[in-house]
Amino acid sequence: MELRQLRYFVAVAEERNFGLAAQKLNVSQPPITRQIKKLEDEMSVVLFKRTSKGSELTSAGQAFLEDARKILNQVKIGVERGQAAQRGEIGTLEIGYFGTPSYLLLPKILKLFKGENPGLELYLHRLSKKEQMDALKTGQIHIGFGRYYNQEHDLCVEHIFNEGMALCLPADFSMEIDNSNWHSVFSQIPLILFPASGRPNFADEILAILKREGVDPEVANVSEDIRAGLMQVAIGTGAMIVPNSVTEMRWFGVRFVKLAALSDDCPISIIYRKSDTSPHLRKLIHSIQHFQESSAKIEI
Amino acid sequence: MELRQLRYFVAVAEERNFGLAAQKLNVSQPPITRQIKKLEDEMSVVLFKRTSKGSELTSAGQAFLEDARKILNQVKIGVERGQAAQRGEIGTLEIGYFGTPSYLLLPKILKLFKGENPGLELYLHRLSKKEQMDALKTGQIHIGFGRYYNQEHDLCVEHIFNEGMALCLPADFSMEIDNSNWHSVFSQIPLILFPASGRPNFADEILAILKREGVDPEVANVSEDIRAGLMQVAIGTGAMIVPNSVTEMRWFGVRFVKLAALSDDCPISIIYRKSDTSPHLRKLIHSIQHFQESSAKIEI
DNA sequence: CCATGTGGATACCGAATACGTATTAATAGC
DNA sequence: GCTATTAATACGTATTCGGTATCCACATGG
Incomplete structure (x- = not known):
């Protein structure tokens, strides 16, 4: 079966006349006869009852007419959707995130981006660095947000922000x-x-900074993630150095002191496939760069 | 655009490889290249990103893939629906009705028929005899139920039942x-x-019967329809002779006496287009004939 | 660096298919 | 029976399709 046959079929059904349908389709009448016949043969269904003064749909033809119209309409919709997707107006973006960037920066960026691209659907996946990289390679996500990614083939790590510390x-x-x-x-x-895993990581960064500053602290605990660490602080086990975005939230039993000396030491990166030419991804990256510039001096 | 192109497109999208898709489709690789290219040109959309180790969908391709699958699936559904309709298993029947047959006989027949043909949708339209005939000619209804139809070209009136009177x-x-x-x-x-209109009608029949019986009654009222007539009876204006099916219902202020002498004088007919070959209609007519035989001795 | 392999694009040819013109067949109305 | 209308058929031509062979781009491995 081919769409040509469906187009002819719908035309004949509408005109109830092979010849008039042919005119409307700018072809001669015999092709209509042949294509309809072919369609009927392939379906093993008689679609029209031919009479001496026109042709009318059989009940099977009536039933199939609905489907034929649906099909042709779906073709039109499909083309339009494809074109809109190509222009980057519609589609989906799968986003991987991990750690503290998701506390403040990611919501801010995505809120802005979503406002600029209402037709795009954004899906968020909490994935570790390793999981993000695997998911990128298999195409499950388009972009990952995090820190301290390792370089890998076809994956592009872009340093988008330097956060202060507290x-x-x-x-x-x-x-x-x-x-x-x-x-x-x-x-x-x-x-x-x-965190305790996924090296190099934020813990390594902190140790490097302290070493640079000539501090040799006692390490009381290496927590799995920041929440576990904050709980340790709250119960008095020790003190932490955290990215500034963490201070935006309320945490029981802790107080923060922003460190001007470390106002630029906590990198946030994105990671994506170099070979991914999806306009959605490109738009998001562009939007991130714009966000970077416009908020270069904004405290995060 | 043709369905061939969509079939090729879906295959390539699934295999992410032109050559493998060609194998699966039992054609060589070049036709795949050409048809995909044609499709892309016609849509003005790049569907695949060709790389040295295969081809993957662009975001536009991903969007269109959903539609392409929908289209191909709809084709399959359409063929099946068409075939089912041809077998008379699904479809719609538009039924015109008028007057007292609808009080008992029609529900009985249709209940039986619907039980035998659960896939058929039955639509009922209250139409006068004249309206039924017009609706039959324009194809708005497939069959009409009533009494005393006039003969007309291409319309077949079939006498299906003789009802008694009361x-x-x-x-x-x-x-x-x-x-x-x-x-x-x-x-x-x-x-x-x-009734008062649509002659010949039930009123003419009653007058003929009474004349045959040698009765010359005083006519107090010619009511528009049976309900109006029954109200006249209830308030004491006079008496009526009605088809037996009317007696099955409860009417305030009247009593019925079934007349054995007139147990076969009230015809019920169906009317349909001679040229209508719809299997649904044929099934209904067949079902009615069956009903006729099985209930020949049942009091209606 | 070149050899090799993989995947897609292109060129060309023969076959299948589609269309157009002309004609025929069937049917209804006069 | 004649005519008008409508669909089907016959046949020649044009288009399109698919197959084979080949080319091009790129990545991989020595």
Whole structure:
């Protein structure tokens, strides 16, 4: 069966006349006869009752007419949807995220992006760095948000933001902190690191920074994730250094002190396939870059 | 666009490889290339991203794939529906009805028929005889139920049932009636006829019967329809002779006396187009004939 | 660096299919 | 019976399709 036959069929059904249908379709009458016949043969269904003054649909023809119209309409819709998708107006974006960027930055970026592209559906997947990279390779996600990605073939890691850091202390830790004496807290309280896995990671970064600053803290605990770490802080196990976005939220039993000295040390990256030419992904990346510029001086 | 192109497109999308898709479709690889290219040109959409190790869908291709699958599936559904309709298993029947046959006979017949043909949808239209005939000619209905149709070109009137008749008297009309003395009521109470229009009609039939029986009643009223007539009876204006099926229902203020002498005088007919070869109609007519035989002795 | 392999595109040819013109067949109305 | 209308058929031509062979691009491995 071919669409040509359906087009002819619908035309004849509408005109109830082979010749008039042929005129409407700008062909001669015999092709109509032949294509309809072919369609009937292939379906093993008689679609028209031919009479001397026209042709009318059989009940089978009436039933099939609905489907034929549906099919032709679906073709039109499909073409339009394909074109809209090509222009990047509709479609889906699968987004992987992990860790603290999802606390503030990702919602901000995606809210902006969604507003600019209402036809796009965004799906979010909480995936570890490793899972993100696998999902990228199999095409399950288009982009990942996180930190400290390893380089890999065909995957492009783009550093999109430098976040500041904050000291996170037990609420009842009374010492006054300023940007000159923040190192000294670690002589009084041990350090809690996170996360425990997926190296290189934020924990390595913190240790590197402290080493650079000449601090050699006692490590009380390496927590699985930031929530576990914050709970350790809350119960007084130690202190943490966290990305600023964490301070935007309310956490029981902890207080934050933003560190001007570390206002630019916490990288946030995106990762995507170099070979992915999807306009949706490109739009999102472009939107992220725009966001970067417009909020370069905004405290995160 | 042709369905061939959609079939090729779906195959390539599934295999993510032109050559493998060709194998699956039992054709060589070049035709795939050409048809896909044609499809892309016609849609002005790039459907695949060709790489050195296969081809993958663009986002536009992904969007269109859904539609292409829908279309091909709809084709399959359409063929099946067409075949089922040809076998008379599915479809619609538009039925015109008028007057008293709809009180009992029509529901009985249609209940039976619907039970035998659950896939058929039955639509009922209350139409006068004239309206039924017009609707038959324009194809709006397939069959009409009623009485006293006029013959007309291409319309076939089939007499399917002879109903008995009953005398309908005011509830407080105390005279004892039996089948020997029923004529005599019209010397005590006038006759009410119905309907007023659409001749020849039931009123003409009643007058003919009474004339045959040698009765010359006073006609008190010619009511538009049976309900109006029954109300006249209830308020005591006169008496009626009605088809037996009317007696099956409860009517305020009237009583019925079935007349054995007129147990076969009230014809019920169907009307349909001679040239209508729809299997649904044929099935219904067949079902009616069957109903006729099986209930030949059943009191209606 | 070249050899090799894979996947898709192109060129060309023969076959299948579609269309157009002319004609025929069937039927209804006069 | 004649005519008009409508669908079907016959046949020649044009288009389209698919097959074979080949080419091109690119990645991989020595």
